[in-house]
Amino acid sequence: MKQFTLVLILLTSTLTIAQTTRKYSNEFLNIGVDAAALGMSNAVVARSNDVNSGYWNPAGLIHLEDNQLSLMHSSYFANIANYDYVAFAMPLDDRSAFGVSLIRFAVDDILDTTQLIDDQGNVNFDRISLFSTADYGLTFSYARDIPIEGLSYGVNAKIIRRIIGDFASSWGFGFDAAIQFETNNNWKFGIIARDITTTVNAWSINEDEFTKVQNAIDGQNQELPETTEITIPKLQIGIAKSYRFHYDYTLDAELDLNVRFEQNNDIISTSAASISPALGFEFGYLDLIYLRTGVGNFQNELQFDNVTEDLTFQPSFGVGFKYKGIQIDYAFTDIGDQSVALYSNVFSLKLDFSVFR
Numbered sequence: 001m002k003q004f005t006l007v008l009i010l011l012t013s014t015l016t017i018a019q020t021t022r023k024y025s026n027e028f029l030n031i032g033v034d035a036a037a038l039g040m041s042n043a044v045v046a047r048s049n050d051v052n053s054g055y056w057n058p059a060g061l062i063h064l065e066d067n068q069l070s071l072m073h074s075s076y077f078a079n080i081a082n083y084d085y086v087a088f089a090m091p092l093d094d095r096s097a098f099g100v101s102l103i104r105f106a107v108d109d110i111l112d113t114t115q116l117i118d119d120q121g122n123v124n125f126d127r128i129s130l131f132s133t134a135d136y137g138l139t140f141s142y143a144r145d146i147p148i149e150g151l152s153y154g155v156n157a158k159i160i161r162r163i164i165g166d167f168a169s170s171w172g173f174g175f176d177a178a179i180q181f182e183t184n185n186n187w188k189f190g191i192i193a194r195d196i197t198t199t200v201n202a203w204s205i206n207e208d209e210f211t212k213v214q215n216a217i218d219g220q221n222q223e224l225p226e227t228t229e230i231t232i233p234k235l236q237i238g239i240a241k242s243y244r245f246h247y248d249y250t251l252d253a254e255l256d257l258n259v260r261f262e263q264n265n266d267i268i269s270t271s272a273a274s275i276s277p278a279l280g281f282e283f284g285y286l287d288l289i290y291l292r293t294g295v296g297n298f299q300n301e302l303q304f305d306n307v308t309e310d311l312t313f314q315p316s317f318g319v320g321f322k323y324k325g326i327q328i329d330y331a332f333t334d335i336g337d338q339s340v341a342l343y344s345n346v347f348s349l350k351l352d353f354s355v356f357r
Contacts, residue, residue, distance in 0.1 A: 018038040025231040028105035028135045033085045035329035035348040039318015040280025041294030043256040046190035046238035051089040054099035054141035057181035057190045058154025061097035061143035072348035081107045099141040106134035131165030152184040167209045176201025199231040235259040250284040267298035290320035325355030
């Protein structure tokens with residue numbers, strides 16, 4: 001009954017509290033997963049065809065031939081924040097597949113200095129405590145072929161949990177929908193619509209903790225913040241082409257367009273939508289060794305004079321090694337410190353259960 005009540009509250013909130021829509025909400029879910037994809041600047045929505053498709057394009061899960069497991073870890077901001085990902089997927093039959101994945105983005109052991117100064121104005125270091133802030137995204141994915149050759153669809157159901165120590169926490173719920181199409185001459189197309197019904201986070205704030213800092217600064221922190229946060233839909237559209245040379249060499253190239261339905265500093269920006277392209281390449285040898293590169297995150301960056309805008313972008317590079325169902329990938333996603341990137345060194349592991357057969 002409690003779960004039903006929560007879902008009902010979340011669904012009705014989308015109609016009654018539209019003013020809490022954010023340009024940037026649940027951004028930890030937009031970072032990306034899998035070092036192979038990150039090495040191609042996340043331009044993989046059309047060609048994704050493994051366990052990681054649950055994130056990139058759930059329709060791609062239909063290409064699974066056996067159960068797969070994926071793991072990824074990376075650290076940000078000089079190891080202050082940790083980003084972890086685990087996913088499992090399996091074919092259900094020759095026309096459908098299922099997957100589940102979990103993302104955790106967290107900063108642990110943060111110093112809580114809100115009680116550092118006592119009522120007499122004395123600094124007391126014994127009053128310092130530690131807390132953690134963590135964001136979790138649990139996704140259930142389903143994919144199925146439809147009676148059109150090369151065409152499949154997929155859906156995601158997402159449960160989001162966000163925790164800020166003892167101060168506040170939230171539950172969220174949302175859906176993604178996607179399609180993927182492959183032609184006989186190795187052209188591939190993919191679209192994923194994230195948060196198609198809007199994703200709602202309902203926050204619960206610890207009022208006892210809030211009152212401790214409510215009057216810490218005159219004129220600030222006087223009111224409780226809003227408790228409902230809405231994530232608006234966004235699209236990722238991709239087109240890819242695969243080539244094979246002399247039987248041993250392959251080249252995959254993909255162009256993606258990332259569309260947000262708000263105005264921001266993307267390279268193409270209007271009041272209705274903003275678009276940032278991403279281009280990725282993967283060169284393979286004997287289905288054993290892979291070299292990857294890409295460029296994306298094109299932004300019009302405003303300078304200190306608040307007038308001049310410079311175009312910035314984020315190049316990436318990656319390598320991979322695959323042997324008998326075991327694949328290890330590495331991505332370096334901020335070559336030459338070209339942009340203010342959230343991350344740079346990423347490692348991931350993918351295991352195909354066929355290795356045990």
